[in-house]
Amino acid sequence: MRAIYKDSKMKRNVLNLRDLGGIPLQDGKGKTPYGLYLRSGKLSALTPEECKKLCQEYHIACVIDLRTPIEAQEFPDPLPDGVEYKLISLLKDAAVGITHETGSDAMTIIRNLRKNPGKLKEMVPDFKALYKDVVTDEYCRSQLDKAVDILRKNAAEGKCTLFHCTAGKDRTGIVSMALLKSYGVADENIISDYMRTNRNAFWPTIKKCLGVLMLTHNWELVRICYTSFMAQRELIETAITYSYLCTRYGTAKNNRR
Numbered sequence: 001m002r003a004i005y006k007d008s009k010m011k012r013n014v015l016n017l018r019d020l021g022g023i024p025l026q027d028g029k030g031k032t033p034y035g036l037y038l039r040s041g042k043l044s045a046l047t048p049e050e051c052k053k054l055c056q057e058y059h060i061a062c063v064i065d066l067r068t069p070i071e072a073q074e075f076p077d078p079l080p081d082g083v084e085y086k087l088i089s090l091l092k093d094a095a096v097g098i099t100h101e102t103g104s105d106a107m108t109i110i111r112n113l114r115k116n117p118g119k120l121k122e123m124v125p126d127f128k129a130l131y132k133d134v135v136t137d138e139y140c141r142s143q144l145d146k147a148v149d150i151l152r153k154n155a156a157e158g159k160c161t162l163f164h165c166t167a168g169k170d171r172t173g174i175v176s177m178a179l180l181k182s183y184g185v186a187d188e189n190i191i192s193d194y195m196r197t198n199r200n201a202f203w204p205t206i207k208k209c210l211g212v213l214m215l216t217h218n219w220e221l222v223r224i225c226y227t228s229f230m231a232q233r234e235l236i237e238t239a240i241t242y243s244y245l246c247t248r249y250g251t252a253k254n255n256r257r
Contacts (some may be wrong), residue, residue, distance in 0.1 A: 014172040016168030026186040036155040041168035044075035052080040061159035130161040205229040
């Protein structure tokens with residue numbers, strides 16, 4: 001088993017970095033492979049030297065960026081030469097609470113509208129609907145399948161691929177769900193992996209909540225902030241439920257492609 005990167009600074013900077021290896025398959029005949037699939041938050045938090053070190057440590061051959069083109073342009077991945085980069089935007093447009101373009105980032109909106117809490121509450125998205133849309137919308141579904149295709153193809157060639165969005169929670173979590181489905185991983189194990197996000201997200205979320213409290217003095221907005229930035233079981237359950245109907249990797253018959 002390959003350990004998660006041990007450099008403490010790297011742990012702080014790369015939110016939610018983990019290997020998807022070692023998750024039991026539903027049929028009891030093995031586990032997902034180690035060293036081939038890494039899920040992560042944004043790599044732009046790293047210096048080029050740190051990113052190079054990370055890529056060398058895990059022998060990363062390819063990075064799949066699930067962010068929008070604007071996000072990727074504003075906060076580019078500082079990848080070293082030789083690492084393939086693929087931008088596969090899971091969402092066609094910016095979505096408050098999920099994407100993080102300048103101006104649509106949740107904390108930026110809170111700062112700009114701190115004196116208008118009613119307007120802020122109106123802008124909070126329905127996250128369950130967003131998770132459903134990602135696995136049912138035609139564009140999102142095609143991008144989701146494309147990402148899983150590349151992940152599986154690279155793995156078959158022995159190449160390690162890292163895939164990420166910004167926080168490594170929503171878009172990355174849904175791609176992880178589809179990838180694990182393609183291996184025949186049980187729903188409960190998929191949910192457990194998704195909820196591991198909260199181990200890394202808790203303290204950054206607390207800091208954001210304190211910032212919201214200082215800006216707005218509104219406890220209801222603090223509560224909304226907390227639930228928005230933390231992984232919630234019902235969200236990934238929604239994606240799993242609709243993936244059975246709407247994605248190529250949602251049904252058991254396609255798990256052993």
